[in-house]
Amino acid sequence: MAEIKTERLDGYRRLVDIARDLASTLDLDILLSRIVHAAAEISGSEAASILLYDDTSRQLYFQVSTNMDESMRRGLIVPLDGSIAGWIVNNRKPVRITNAHDDPRFFSNIEETTGFSTESLLGIPLVTKNKIVGVLEALNKNKGKFSDADESMLLVLGAQAAVAIENARLFQQSDLISEFVHELRTPLASLSTATYLLLRPEMSQEQRDQIIHNIHSETMRLNALASSFLDLARLESGRVQFRKTVFSVADLIYECKDVMASKATDDNIQIRVESPEGLPLLEADRDKIKQVLLNLLSNAIKYNRPNGTVMLRAEALEDEMVLYIQDTGVGIPDESVPHLFEKFFRVREHEARVAGTGLGLSICKQIIHGHGGRVEVKSKIGVGTVFSVFLPRPSRTQPHIEEVDDVKQTRKKG
Ligand SMILES: Nc1ncnc2c1ncn2[C@@H]1O[C@H](COP(=O)(O)OP(=O)(O)O)[C@@H](O)[C@H]1O
Ligand SMILES: [Mg+2]
Incomplete structure (x- = not known):
């Protein structure tokens, strides 16, 4: 007692x-x-x-x-x-x-x-x-x-x-919302200036066309900001469900290359895939990993130099699958590297050159971490950047993998 x-x-x-x-x-x-x-x-x-x-x-x-x-x-x-x-x-x-x-x-x-x-x-x-x-x-x-x-x-x-x-x-919500509102201010201010100018009678047609063009690109950016923000808010709240399936990484890489092909051609960038022979299948949320690859690929194109290349490569290590996205672009200053995955962060020198939201890499990080993986960056100014995405692969000794094989077999049968 x-x-x-x-x-x-x-x-x-x-x-x-x-x-x-x-x-x-x-x-x-x-x-x-x-x-x-x-x-x-x-x-x-x-x-x-x-x-x-x-x-x-x-x-x-x-x-x-x-x-x-x-x-x-x-x-x-x-x-x-x-x-x-x-x-x-x-x-x-x-x-x-x-x-x-x-x-x-x-x-x-x-x-x-x-x-x-x-x-x-x-x-x-x-x-x-x-x-x-x-x-x-x-x-x-x-x-x-x-x-x-x-x-x-x-x-x-x-x-x-x-x-x-x-x-x-x-706390999480208030933090995220106040950052978002802060980010909205700049595009909203420029839209408001643009409409004010359009109302002035002394504007020439040429000036009007230019202003309308600006309004168009700012609204596109606002739209991108809103959907990326929503994605990130969902991921950060932990309410996103990862739907894992078993799929071919090589196929996914080619699919991403196709999605970005016209954007790459517009910018005079060549996308090369180093197709790995006998690459094992990966178990992950295919749509989410595709989102990561597309984000990294779009950055590699956006921040490249004219006539540059992007190289996509995958490699299977013992218990990890690694995806490499390498470009011949402008590179990232050393002091910016630690901040890359922060919400809304953009390298100052890049801000004026290309449009962006600074949310893409935060979304990538959330998805990769949600899969129990990690992401690394190596960059050299004027030479280029490599993003390496490491995703865990269940080791052969775990009973887990048998389940996966079973699933595949049932699918084949069905
Ligand atoms: N491949 C790259 N080469 C050079 N800089 C990059 C690259 N990828 C990302 N960055 C830098 O990191 C910043 C954050 O990237 P991201 O979160 O995708 O936002 P966004 O592309 O919308 O600006 C970019 O604004 C850019 O300055
Ligand atoms: Mg981006």
Whole structure:
């Protein structure tokens, strides 16, 4: 008896430490990872996960888990009707289950995607200011069953976690929105000047044509800014679902080359592909990787010199696939390199030369990191730049790859 009491007391002491820890960060990813680790620890369970609830789309997304490859689960949609987490959102009540598979609410599809088998489960709603932000679940109690004490500790943790998540989200939004509004000011100011000038009777037709041309390019830029911004906001909020498939990188490279062919011809740039023989297939979100390649390829064309070349190459290392996008362009000053992947950053010398939003590389980074990969840049002024994108490939020893082969075979058969 005395032993149990001390244990519980230790648990509550841990909760106080954790609360302090949670309050100290506004970075949503770090925060969520801390919460799931704390939840698994204090409830004595094998794993813990967080699902976030999006009010606007009324959707529930798998977000982080202590035991799982992040990019696999991130953004996975869980049905509100037909899952335990969905039931928790709808009823705002905790759930304690000894065997999830016996429960009609259990969303068993999730196990196919994650490869994790759930037995016992303790789930609680994350509620703040009467608003539900998500669900916290502890999975597979290490010893025995989840107890009343486990539930009340998880509820205390959940209450703190909900506040911290809400704060981090608000902070993220305010940050992003104020930067966006700031970026809108310049094009809006030039549009307003342009229309003012058009209204002046003394303007010649030639001047008017020039102004209309400017209005056209500024509105195009605003449009690009709006869609890129939306893409980035979605990626940053962690609500993007990566739909992984197995595909040929070589085919994708040729496809990107074709998309950019006319732009390259206009600029007198030659695109060369070093077609790699026997390149293995890649498992990733094909559309998103295409977006990365197109962004990098369009930069390599935009920031090239007349009659320059762009070289596209892919290479399979032991556990990584590397995509290289190399140009013979203007290059990037050393002091700018560390800032390249920041939102809205553009090299000062390039700003006047070519139109851009400064969001392309931030989007690339988010997608690549979302896949568990990384991106590197090497550049020399007047010589050119190489972007190298590293994407993880599951190693042959993991059971994972068999699943992938199975999928392929079923597809062939079907
Ligand atoms: N291949 C490249 N060569 C030289 N500079 C580049 C290259 N790619 C990107 N940059 C620099 O990085 C900045 C950010 O790139 P990006 O985020 O794609 O924005 P944008 O192309 O809209 O300006 C660019 O404005 C440019 O100054
Ligand atoms: Mg760009």
